[in-house]
Every structure is written in structure tokens, then in C-alpha cells.
Amino acid sequence: MSKNSVSSGERSIGTVAIRWHGGSLELLDQRLLPDEEHWITLEGASGVAQCIRDMVVRGAPAIGISAAYGVALAARHAGGGDWKAEIKQAIRELAAARPTAVNLFWALQEMEREFACCHSLDEAVKRLATTAVRIHEEDLAANLAMADNALEHMAAEKPFSVLTHCNTGALATGGYGTALGVIRRLHEAKLLKDVYADETRPWLQGSRLTAWELSRDGIPVTLNADGAAAAIMAAGKVRWVIVGADRITANGDVANKIGTYSLAVLARHHKVGFMVVAPSSTVDMSLESGKDIPIEEREGSELRQVRGMSIAPAGVKVFNPVFDVTPASLIDVIVTEKGVVSTPNLTGMRSLFR
Ligand code: MRU
Numbered sequence: 168m169s170k171n172s173v174s175s176g177e178r179s180i181g182t183v184a185i186r187w188h189g190g191s192l193e194l195l196d197q198r199l200l201p202d203e204e205h206w207i208t209l210e211g212a213s214g215v216a217q218c219i220r221d222m223v224v225r226g227a228p229a230i231g232i233s234a235a236y237g238v239a240l241a242a243r244h245a246g247g248g249d250w251k252a253e254i255k256q257a258i259r260e261l262a263a264a265r266p267t268a269v270n271l272f273w274a275l276q277e278m279e280r281e282f283a284c285c286h287s288l289d290e291a292v293k294r295l296a297t298t299a300v301r302i303h304e305e306d307l308a309a310n311l312a313m314a315d316n317a318l319e320h321m322a323a324e325k326p327f328s329v330l331t332h333c334n335t336g337a338l339a340t341g342g343y344g345t346a347l348g349v350i351r352r353l354h355e356a357k358l359l360k361d362v363y364a365d366e367t368r369p370w371l372q373g374s375r376l377t378a379w380e381l382s383r384d385g386i387p388v389t390l391n392a393d394g395a396a397a398a399i400m401a402a403g404k405v406r407w408v409i410v411g412a413d414r415i416t417a418n419g420d421v422a423n424k425i426g427t428y429s430l431a432v433l434a435r436h437h438k439v440g441f442m443v444v445a446p447s448s449t450v451d452m453s454l455e456s457g458k459d460i461p462i463e464e465r466e467g468s469e470l471r472q473v474r475g476m477s478i479a480p481a482g483v484k485v486f487n488p489v490f491d492v493t494p495a496s497l498i499d500v501i502v503t504e505k506g507v508v509s510t511p512n513l514t515g516m517r518s519l520f521r
Contacts, residue, residue: 173342178355180307181337181344181380184224185232187300190243192236194224197338201379212241212257219264219271222370226339227413227449228306231270234261235299238278242291250288254295258282266461267422267490268413269451274302306341309446309504313345314352317409317444317502320509323358327406330363330399333424334376335411335444345411345444347377349502354386362388363399367424369469369487393426400437408434412445412501417520419495419511420457421445425488431497443493444502450520457492464488 173180186193186206192215196205207223209215215237218224224233241257242250258275265271281298285291329350333339336347343351353359362381367373374390381388391399399405408430414422421427421443434441454460467485472478479485501508501516508515 173337178311178343179351179384180342181347181351181384183342184229184338185236185303185341187236187303189296192233192240194218194233195338196223197225197376198222200338200375209237210240211244212237212261215240216260216264219261225372226334227268227270227411228340228345228446229338230265230268231274231448232299232303232306232341234264234271235274235278235302237261238275238282239292239296239299242282242288242295245288245291247288250291254282254291265463267463268449270413270446270448273448277302303341306446306448307343309448310340310343310345310348312504313444313446313502314343314348316504316507317349317442318352318356318358320442320500320502320507321353321358321407323353326358326360328361328363328404329353329359329407329409330365330396330405330430330439331377331408332365332373332410332427332430333367334372334380336377336380338376338380339411344380345446346409346442347380347411349409349442349444350381351384351386359387362386363396363405364388364390365393365396365426365430366390367426368393370489372424396430397433397437400433400439405439407440407442409442409444412443412449413490414454414460415443415445415450415501415516416454416456416460417452417516418456418513419498419501419508419516420460421493421495421498421501422457422460422462422490423493425491428491428493428497431493435497441497441499442502443498443500447503447505447520450503450516452516452520457494460490460492462488462490462492
């Protein structure tokens with residue numbers, strides 16, 4: 168464990184990216200990693216919404232947790248006049264920050280439910296802060312439980328290698344991680360040979376964040392270009408592809424970082440297992456299938472430039488969806504803290520989620 172990592176009981180939960188101090192929220196600026204560890208202090212919901220939009224904080228559960236703290240800050244700094252209207256406006260602003268990860272809307276709904284029970288601003292300040300802390304703590308607990316569930320499902324006896332995409336670690340969650348939490352757990356159980364980390368163009372969550380998190384915690388990692396995944400699988404180097412999710416629909420379709428769908432197609436072709444790891448706050452049973460998931464498209468500059476340097480003609484047309492949908496039929500197992508759904512479909516999903 169690196170000296171900067173945090174531990175929960177026996178387990179190292181990795182480098183956290185969200186710190187709550189009661190009256191203020193600190194977010195580790197993930198845009199600057201791995202070069203610089205810079206924390207941004209926020210005292211209002213608008214700043215939190217901007218940090219979510221600009222990817223200071225990213226990863227579905229981390230977005231939800233930050234938004235919950237954003238609502239707590241809105242209560243704490245409400246003017247005292249029409250405090251209810253101020254908090255409602257903060258919730259609307261946070262909800263508009265990013266469209267795909269359902270954890271954002273789930274967390275805001277939890278906060279709204281609590282807010283609806285508050286009869287005074289004082290009460291709202293206390294109750295909303297307590298609820299945000301609960302959402303944060305429950306996410307960490309869910310990650311630890313998912314890792315145990317996944318390990319049991321894999322029933323491995325000898326160490327093996329895995330491939331992962333994007334960043335699903337402590338940085339993307341309340342700590343430990345979803346897919347990266349399973350990878351941490353495999354490492355703890357001495358069942359992990361190596362982790363192939365897709366660099367994850369264009370935002371480079373794999374090279375800038377996953378490779379950084381794993382190296383820091385002494386977990387073996389080999390960085391690869393996204394286009395190398397097929398060759399890695401063809402060479403028989405990995406037994407599982409393990410990824411996170413931004414939204415899982417009632418039929419088991421999964422929205423996750425762009426490139427996940429092609430990994431699922433490759434995994435099926437090469438007979439490599441394909442595992443999705445996500446807390447129940449990522450499950451959206453109100454949507455029938457992945458076709459209904461709003462997919463965020465970001466600015467063309469994310470593809471035309473790398474850190475301000477041009478890597479494409481200035482005006483070239485760009486298609487930049489930042490998530491894709493993997494159909495349930497290509498997924499071997501969805502792991503949640505409530506249990507696992509093998510060969511996911513509507514019946515399997517309904518057996519765990521109402
Ligand atoms: O655009 P990002 O970095 O927010 O996308 C993150 C992902 O797609 C993750 O795989 C997903 O949120 C799961 S994080 C535990």
C-alpha cells in the first residue's frame with residue numbers, strides 16, 4: 168500500500184478523490200493527474216456542478232456522491248429567505264451536469280427525499296449533510312461487497328490476468344472501486360497476475376488514472392493502447408475483461424465508457440469472460456433497454472487536441488460520444504453488492520432489483 172492510500176479495516180481502499188469537511192467539499196482535480204495532485208475546495212452547489220461538467224470529478228458513483236455533497240452545501244449556504252427554492256434550484260443545476268451516469272440522478276433523488284422531510288433550514292443543513300455522508304459510506308461498503316461477490320463467482324484457484332477499461336477505482340467511487348475493486352480483491356487474494364489497462368482514448372482515464380492508481384498501490388499493471396485489446400485476447404493473455412458501468416437497464420444492457428462494447432464483442436469472439444461490476448445505484452429499472460439511455464457527446468476538442476496540442480486538423484468534424492451500450496447478450500455476469508446476475512436478462516435483473 169502506498170503511504171497516501173487510505174485503509175478501511177484490513178483493506179487498503181486506494182487514493183480517495185472526495186473529502187468532506189462539514190462546511191466544505193474537497194475534490195482531487197482528476198484532469199491534472201498523474202502530474203499533479205491538486206485539491207479544489209468548494210463551498211456551493213454551482214461549483215460542484217461545474218466540477219462534474221468539467222470532469223474534475225468523474226466516474227458514475229463519484230459523480231453521485233459529489234452531487235449529494237453539493238446539495239448539502241446548498242443547504243448550508245442558503246440565504247435564509249426562500250431556502251427551499253434555493254435548494255431545489257441547486258438540485259436542478261446538479262442534475263443538468265452530465266446525462267448518462269444514473270448514479271447522479273439516484274443520489275439527487277435520495278437527497279430530495281430527505282429534503283422533503285425538513286421543516287426548517289437548520290434541520291435541512293443537518294439532515295442533508297448526514298444523508299450525503301451515508302451515500303458516500305454506503306458506496307464504499309458496496310464496493311467491498313461486490314469484490315467479494317465477484318471473487319466467489321470466479322472461483323479461481325490460480326493467478327490469472329485481466330483487462331480493464333477506463334477508470335473504475337477509488338478515484339471513480341467512494342473508495343476501493345467497482346471493476347478495479349474486484350482487481351484489488353484478486354490482488355489481495357494473490358490471484359492476480361497482471362492487469363492490462365486500456366489507455367481509454369480520448370480522455371485517457373486508463374493511462375492517467377488507472378495505471379497511476381494501480382502502480383501507487385503496488386498492483387501489477389501493463390498499459391496498452393485501446394487498439395491492442397484484440398491482440399491481447401488473441402494471444403490468450405487474459406481470462407476476464409472486467410469493467411464498470413454508468414447505467415444498467417432492466418434487460419441487463421450496460422452503458423459504460425466508449426470502447427466497452429467493442430471489448431465485449433472481442434471477448435465473446437475469443438471466449439474471454441466479460442464481467443460488469445456496479446453498485447445497485449447504477450441500475451435503472453425504469454428503462455427497458457440500452458436504447459433508452461441518453462448518451463453524452465462531448466466537445467470535438469477532446470479528440471482534436473491532447474493537453475492543448477493539436478493532433479488533428481483544426482476544423483475537422485468530430486464524433487465524440489463518451490459512452491456506448493453493450494447489449495446484455497454479450498455480458499457473462501453483472502456483479503452488484505446485492506448479488507450477481509449471470510447471463511443477464513429481464514428475469515435475472517428482476518430477481519435482484521424491483
Ligand atoms: O467519463 P467518465 O470518466 O465519468 O466515465 C467513467 C466510466 O465510464 C466508468 O467506467 C464508470 O463510471 C464506472 S466507475 C466506477
